[in-house]
Amino acid sequence: MAPILELRSLRAFYGQSEVVHGIDVAVEDGGMTVLLGANGAGKTTTLRALCGMVRREGEILFAGKELHRRSTEDIASLGVGHVPEGRGTFVGLTVEENLRLGGYLKPRQSPEAVERMYGYFPILAQRRRQQAGALSGGEQQMLAIARALMMAPRLLVLDEPSFGLAPRVVESIFGIVERIRREQKVSVLLVEQNANLALELADHAYLIETGYVVASGSAKSLADDPQIRRSYLGY
Amino acid sequence: MHQFLQQIFSGLAAGSIYASLALALVMIYRATDLVNFAQGEMAMFSTYIAWTLVNAGLPFWLAFLITLAVSFAGGMIIERVVIRPVENAPVLAAVVVTIGLLLIFNSVAGWIYSYTVQDFPSPFPDRPVFGALMTTRDLGVIGVTLLMLVLLFAFFRYTPVGLAMRAAAQNPASARLCGIRVGRMLAIGWGLAAMIGATAGVMVAPVLFLDPNMMGGVLIYAFAGALLGGITSPIGAVVGGLIVGVTENLVGTYLIASQLKLTVAFALIILVLVFRPNGLFGTAVVRRV
Numbered sequence: 001m002a003p004i005l006e007l008r009s010l011r012a013f014y015g016q017s018e019v020v021h022g023i024d025v026a027v028e029d030g031g032m033t034v035l036l037g038a039n040g041a042g043k044t045t046t047l048r049a050l051c052g053m054v055r056r057e058g059e060i061l062f063a064g065k066e067l068h069r070r071s072t073e074d075i076a077s078l079g080v081g082h083v084p085e086g087r088g089t090f091v092g093l094t095v096e097e098n099l100r101l102g103g104y105l106k107p108r109q110s111p112e113a114v115e116r117m118y119g120y121f122p123i124l125a126q127r128r129r130q131q132a133g134a135l136s137g138g139e140q141q142m143l144a145i146a147r148a149l150m151m152a153p154r155l156l157v158l159d160e161p162s163f164g165l166a167p168r169v170v171e172s173i174f175g176i177v178e179r180i181r182r183e184q185k186v187s188v189l190l191v192e193q194n195a196n197l198a199l200e201l202a203d204h205a206y207l208i209e210t211g212y213v214v215a216s217g218s219a220k221s222l223a224d225d226p227q228i229r230r231s232y233l234g235y
Numbered sequence: 236m237h238q239f240l241q242q243i244f245s246g247l248a249a250g251s252i253y254a255s256l257a258l259a260l261v262m263i264y265r266a267t268d269l270v271n272f273a274q275g276e277m278a279m280f281s282t283y284i285a286w287t288l289v290n291a292g293l294p295f296w297l298a299f300l301i302t303l304a305v306s307f308a309g310g311m312i313i314e315r316v317v318i319r320p321v322e323n324a325p326v327l328a329a330v331v332v333t334i335g336l337l338l339i340f341n342s343v344a345g346w347i348y349s350y351t352v353q354d355f356p357s358p359f360p361d362r363p364v365f366g367a368l369m370t371t372r373d374l375g376v377i378g379v380t381l382l383m384l385v386l387l388f389a390f391f392r393y394t395p396v397g398l399a400m401r402a403a404a405q406n407p408a409s410a411r412l413c414g415i416r417v418g419r420m421l422a423i424g425w426g427l428a429a430m431i432g433a434t435a436g437v438m439v440a441p442v443l444f445l446d447p448n449m450m451g452g453v454l455i456y457a458f459a460g461a462l463l464g465g466i467t468s469p470i471g472a473v474v475g476g477l478i479v480g481v482t483e484n485l486v487g488t489y490l491i492a493s494q495l496k497l498t499v500a501f502a503l504i505i506l507v508l509v510f511r512p513n514g515l516f517g518t519a520v521v522r523r524v
Contacts, residue, residue: 051412076414088409090402100395101402105414107395151414 004029004187005050005155010058012042012049019045021211022058025189026204027155032181032188034198034219036232037208043191044085046208047159050189051075051082063154077105081153081186085160087144091133095124098132098143102150109152117146120176138169145173149180156181158190162197170194174201195232199223207232240368242484248373249442249456250480251380255435256450256457257464257472258384259428264466266404266424267318269329273336275454277313278432279447280340281306282440283348285433286355295358299437303430310429311422318425319418344447357441376438383434384473387427391469400424452497456483459500462507465517474515479503 003026012020020042027033035043049056052072060067067075076082081102090098099117103110118125121142127135132143141161148156158177162170178201181188192198198219199205205222207215215222222228256274263271271277281302288298317336321329359375391397403410403420410417435457436450443449460479464471479500487493507514 053408053411072411073414073416076412082412084409084412088406088412090406090409092405093398093401097398097402100398101410101413101415104395104399147413 002029003027004063005189006059006061007046007050008059008061010046010049010056010060012045013055013057014045019211020049020056023206023208023211023213025206025213025216027187027189028203030181030185030187031204032190032202033204033206034190034192034202035206035208036192036195036198036222039193040210041208042211043208044159047082047084047157047189047191050157051080076151079151079154080157081148081151081155082157083141083144083148083159083161085163087140088147089132089135089140089144091131093132094129095132095135095143096128098147099124099150102147105151110150113150113152117149120149120180121146138165138173141165141169141173142176145177149184149186152184153186155187155189158188158192160191160193162192162194170197177201237368238488239485242488243481244369245373246481246484247477248369248376248480249439249484250460250477251377252435252439252453252476253456253460253480254473254476255380255383255431255438256453257460257476258387258469259431259435260457260461261464261466261469261472262424262428262431264461265469266400266421267322267329268326269318269333270466271336271428272330272333272454273340274428274432275450275457276337276340276344276447277306277310277429278436278453279445279450280344281309281429281433282355282436282445282449283344285437286353286440286445289356295356299358302433302437306429306433307426310426313429314422314425318421341447348447350447353445355437355440355445372441379434379438383431387431388469396420396423455497455500456480459503459507462504463514465514468514468516471514471516 005027007023007025009022009024010020011018011022023046035046037043045054048054050060050067052070052075056068058068062078062080065078090101096114099114100110103113123139124143124146127139132140135143145161161173174197177188180186190198190202199222202219205216205219206213207222207228215228256278259274260271263269284305285298285302288301289295317332321332357372359372361370361372363370364374391401399415400420400423403415403417407417439453440449456479457476460476461472463478464475483496483499486499487496
């Protein structure tokens with residue numbers, strides 16, 4: 001199957017300092033790719049570079065379009081739904097307003113899409129009139145994913161959705177992501193610290209260390225690699 | 236008692252003008268974390284545009300609508316040309332830019348229209364109503380201001396663009412990820428603020444008479460109102476502006492010489508900053524981690 005997203009020798013910068021040193025990553029159409037690695041390896045920066053939130057060099061090809069020339073807003077409108085690190089909640093707005101903002105580019109489909117999200121995440125329906133900042137961490141993560149899905153993206157970019165959440169909450173969130181991926185044919189690019197869980201769900205995996213890809217392949221081959229098991233999976 | 240009520244109502248009329256300008260200040264502050272010291276002079280310039288149009292023979296309300304449109308466009312252009320380059324500059328640099336704008340508008344108005352005080356037509360007749368408690372002019376000013384405020388709140392509350400503007404002000408990075416053009420939203424915000432200011436200028440000009448320094452005092456009352464309400468709260472700006480208008484009128488009538496009224500605004504600014512820096516309504520949003 002052809003990749004929907006390809007990063008080709010992508011380099012990313014914070015100010016003058018280069019943080020990601022020319023990496024190649026691909027996401028299969030309809031597949032799920034995970035980026036693994038320690039804190040500060042450059043995973044989040046890679047996602048930010050993909051969406052034009054930091055300065056980048058190299059090529060980013062998405063469904064035949066060159067994203068490396070486009071602005072964050074344009075990239076969103078081309079069908080990349082990005083759930084950023086820290087969830088990016090509009091804390092002063094209500095849950096429903098957060099969702100409507102996700103559907104900003106598709107105002108006509110928005111009302112149905114909101115209802116569909118309430119179907120996936122019933123807890124959000126109960127909290128629809130509440131200020132989003134008052135939600136629990138897990139609920140805010142669900143809201144962030146739902147907000148990104150509101151734009152009916154072809155690629156969902158998830159930056160550590162498990163961060164700071166209880167294992168049971170993480171499991172339910174990944175369960176829904178998996179279901180949505182199958183039902184809506186969305187490809188997923190995931191950054192995750194929880195390597196066990198991520199390698200179970202993903203089809204492809206990349207291991208990133210200090211801005212370089214140091215290992216890549218099918219998720220199964222990485223999960224079976226003894227060295228990766230020792231360093232990242234803990235057994 | 237009759238005089239007391241009279242003073243309250245004329246205070247509300249003045250206060251509704253302070254409220255408008257305070258709202259313009261708050262809108263810009265929320266969108267760009269910037270206090271626009273030129274807000275008053277921009278309003279003054281808009282008022283001169285209305286004056287020119289009325290003198291050219293246009294009916295008052297048509298001139299008013301054209302002025303609103305021109306002010307909206309002007310506000311957007313100012314954001315693009317003058318404010319955007321200092322968007323990421325230290326806050327002091329941006330403040331200096333707005334003070335520079337203040338001086339430029341003041342001198343350009345003086346250069347084009349001279350510093351001579353001009354008569355400005357009132358769209359409302361000046362007749363006493365409600366047993367001489369207030370005048371039709373006060374009533375008109377309060378009515379126009381209220382209508383504008385209601386329209387504005389409806390715009391922010393119920394339209395997608397209004398929602399997008401609130402989102403862009405609150406979390407620009409996240410707004411971009413939703414496909415919202417944050418720069419355009421800021422420009423629209425400046426346009427709207429200029430429009431509100433224009434309304435305040437046109438409403439106050441028949442009372443204060445038109446000259447390039449007309450809005451100096453009004454801006455200070457508006458600052459007092461915005462701070463009293465909490466510089467981050469639109470509703471606070473409106474309530475604060477009205478309170479300042481009424482207080483200023485009562486104090487000027489009963490306590491001190493009316494020439495000293497502006498002192499009330501300064502005293503209020505200092506009291507708020509010392510005892511309640513968040514103002515009456517400027518509370519932090521709820522956040523749970």
